[in-house]
Amino acid sequence: MKNWKRRESFLPVAVLLLLVSLIASACGSGANTNTAGGAEAANGSPSAAAGSSTSGADGKKEEKTEKTKVIWWHSMGGELGKAADQLVADFNASQDGIEVEAVYQGTYDESLNKMKASMDSKSGPSLIQVYEIGSRFMIDSGAITPVQDFIDQEGYDVSQLEENIASYYTFDGKQYSMPFNTSNPILYYNKDLFKAAGLDPDKAPATYGEVKQAAQTLAAKGTPASFAIYGWFMEQFFANQGAEYVNNGNGRSAPADASLVNGDAGIQTLEWWKEMVDSKAAINLGRKTDDTKKAFLAGQISMTLDSTASLRGIVDGAAGKFEVGTAFLPKPDGAEGGVVVGGASLWILNNKPEAEQKAAWEFIKFLAQPETQAKWHISTGYFPITKQAYDEQIVKENLDKYPQFQTAIDQLHASKPSQATQGAVMGVFPEARQIVEGAIEEVLGGSKPVKQALDAAAEAITGKISNYNKTVNVK
Structure with missing residues (x-):
């Protein structure tokens, strides 16, 4: 580096x-x-x-390799x-x-x-x-x-x-x-609920606006959307907008020394998420993806985000109950980027x-x-x-x-190569995820406005990065 x-x-x-x-x-x-x-x-x-050995047919010992x-x-x-x-x-x-x-x-x-x-x-x-x-x-x-x-x-x-x-x-x-x-993360949706709500089950929402509109329609029928409060999703939302998560080329052109989580990509994403929760188009089920997955398979929510590694389990779990639809991770209108592995x-x-x-x-x-x-x-x-x-x-x-x-x-192959989609790197990434999840909780719970929560998160992460960089003697 x-x-x-x-x-x-x-x-x-x-x-x-x-x-x-x-x-x-x-x-x-x-x-x-x-x-x-x-x-x-x-x-x-x-x-x-x-050095172990066995006896051959002639009684002589044969050395094992x-x-x-x-x-x-x-x-x-x-x-x-x-x-x-x-x-x-x-x-x-x-x-x-x-x-x-x-x-x-x-x-x-x-x-x-x-x-x-x-x-x-x-x-x-x-x-x-x-x-x-x-x-x-x-x-x-x-x-x-x-x-x-x-x-x-x-x-x-x-x-x-x-x-x-x-x-x-x-x-x-x-x-x-x-x-x-x-x-990668993808959008999972219940095709049967889409059809019952008058939505096209073969046309998944692709943008923040389309997801919000579909979620409002579905919530009116009693099945809102729900996304787990997971820092990985926020990282992916940044990359999907072509936005870097930390400075210095996402920590790849030089060691990162500042978090960018309070940038426009973060603010736009969390405002969209907050608006859906406030309007009851989405419900907050906490940090565990297992909880949103269970609610999705029970038909209690109509849309969720989860890893592609969960696809087989989700499809098998819904078998005989409803048809599972999948779509790319949503992003704002006009945004260009892709997902991070x-x-x-x-x-x-x-x-x-x-x-x-x-x-x-x-x-x-x-x-x-x-x-x-x-x-x-x-x-x-x-x-x-x-x-x-x-x-x-x-x-x-x-x-x-x-x-x-x-x-x-298709989503993996459609991701445009860039430092944003290549993924951020920092020595305190697990801790940074925790900090971001805490900020999302504060916003969705109404204790802090979006900008204030993300500013505090960025400051905390930057401090952790600074301490780490001193430990490994970054020049």
Whole structure:
């Protein structure tokens, strides 16, 4: 990064502990951070013991070849964890030189904190899944080997990757991690309720004005809209207007040192949201997307916002009750921009032997293969990160079954590349989300006007960024 003092070794433990508190102190609303809940996934099989042997048919001992062990920490629980474990099993069965062990470490926040706690003892993983908003910290920590190093060493073809996905994890032309699970927010609506209210069920509202008008019509029939108070949605509303969320090119041309959440994009968005709540066209169900999802599936609300990763569950949950419609994330009239990828990527830790890092890279390449991405997409609903995955027959069949997913694909490809859609980066992003969510609550609850709430949020976030930048010696 320009004007950034890079480190090739770990930051002092005391500094890392301070960064832990900066990043994780305000991450209480885990239900809205694209983390995977559910039961802990089973760990992978242990590696073969070094120097072990077996007896052959002739009674002579045959030495086993020692496998390179890769420990992968991830945050995919429940059904997602089972899908991740299957990918690990497929990789381990595909060759005999590397053994990957998948270890579920809880939410993204919990996993990242465990990694930091393990760094001094080197007892941590070879590879870790980190949510997108942890990217700035991972780079600043000096704890990782950029995947660009491996890409360059073997001339790996990155053109096979979705550009709008890989670009999030690329800084100054260098790709630092490999995207793994990726999602966007889309508008979900109840086609049956639209039809009953006299609205065209095949023409979804696309702009703030159209959403407000449709919501008013639907509310008059007893089914208003509802959007969870989720900081990720505000970030997406900014990008969809081509607006940057922090200064200095969204923190990409130089380290960000100021929040722009109180800019025109934020004010216009929150005023629109507030007007809908005040007019009863929309109701406020709080911060949890699970709550709006349940209300939507129960037919209590007509429109909501949720991740593309929720699409399969929502469509299956509505089966036999109503038809689900999907549409692009709404934006003001005339706005040009697009969505930012959510989800997480895979980072290689640099305190492991070179052979172990290379083995982790081999696993990463396996995960990016079209057939692997196709299986992952079908099992989870996350986007394939590899374009050729859409040519796989199982993906084509899945699109036939869930045609609503075409909306997600089209929205991703329609997003115009810019620093706005590439996504903001800052070392205190999780905490910034919490601050923004608090501001939205104040506005919707009527305790503060829009401009005052966003000005206070911008000031608070800017202060957090300043403290972080001092910690990592930004010049």
